[in-house]
Amino acid sequence: MNDDFAVLLTGMRDDFIMELPERCDLLEEYALAQGRAEPGAFDDLFRNIHSLKGAGGTFGLPLVTSICHQFESFVSANRGRFDSLALSHALSYVDLLHRVADAPERDGPFMLAIERDLEQLRISSMPGCASVLLVEPSIATRKFCQGVLEPLSVRLVSQDRGFPALELLLHQPFDLLVAARELPDLNALALVAALRESGGRNKDIPVILISSNTVPAPTYLNISDTIKRDADFVSKLARCAGDVLASCSN
Numbered sequence: 001m002n003d004d005f006a007v008l009l010t011g012m013r014d015d016f017i018m019e020l021p022e023r024c025d026l027l028e029e030y031a032l033a034q035g036r037a038e039p040g041a042f043d044d045l046f047r048n049i050h051s052l053k054g055a056g057g058t059f060g061l062p063l064v065t066s067i068c069h070q071f072e073s074f075v076s077a078n079r080g081r082f083d084s085l086a087l088s089h090a091l092s093y094v095d096l097l098h099r100v101a102d103a104p105e106r107d108g109p110f111m112l113a114i115e116r117d118l119e120q121l122r123i124s125s126m127p128g129c130a131s132v133l134l135v136e137p138s139i140a141t142r143k144f145c146q147g148v149l150e151p152l153s154v155r156l157v158s159q160d161r162g163f164p165a166l167e168l169l170l171h172q173p174f175d176l177l178v179a180a181r182e183l184p185d186l187n188a189l190a191l192v193a194a195l196r197e198s199g200g201r202n203k204d205i206p207v208i209l210i211s212s213n214t215v216p217a218p219t220y221l222n223i224s225d226t227i228k229r230d231a232d233f234v235s236k237l238a239r240c241a242g243d244v245l246a247s248c249s250n
Helices: 003-033 039-058 062-077 084-102 109-125 141-152 164-170 188-198 233-249
Strands: 131-135 155-159 176-180 209-212 226-227
Touching: 039 062, 039 141, 039 188, 062 084, 062 109, 062 155, 084 109, 084 176, 084 188, 109 164, 131 141, 141 155, 141 176, 141 233, 155 164, 155 209, 164 176, 164 188, 176 188, 176 233, 188 209, 209 233, 226 233
Parallel strands: 131 155, 131 176, 176 209, 209 226
Antiparallel strands: none
């Protein structure tokens, strides 16, 4: 049954990738309509970006989700003032999605190049916007966290494993790391230890752990806070992340 489901999911993902250029073309049409201030254009553009973001998560394409989340935040921030520069940035987001669709493989240097360009686009299109890396293997918990963090107007990048997360942390700037303590390949304590020893630009970023493990993390890792998976999880994450990001901006 698991093998059959994996085959089905792979087929659905392939179909999604085949349809992605057509959906990108539709986003471009809505962005141009928004640039012309046509009635209903904003709602059409936002709704389709949001739908594509969800599909990227469903079919195991986190880069599509990351692009759409940042695109969504950008569109929301520019509602009512969609000038020629905003339109240019919007079309650049669409171009990144086209590149994902055209990439010859789902990981490797092609995707890393797109991730780097996404970061540059964030800097130019949303100056001052904080960048958060979420590392959580559970799809359900990841969606909960995304629902908490997205209203903070951040660029949110999601990963479900430790090694890909470390790769991102070594190459892209982030303001906050939110990570489950237990991960499939590299637990969060080892991830943070490697980050602290890396000497890179993210070596001192704040870290929020998600864990019900009562054993405290080593003090040298400088963990900002640990949040249990309990009834107060959502409110605690919102408060802790908000406090950390506010301190970073001061």
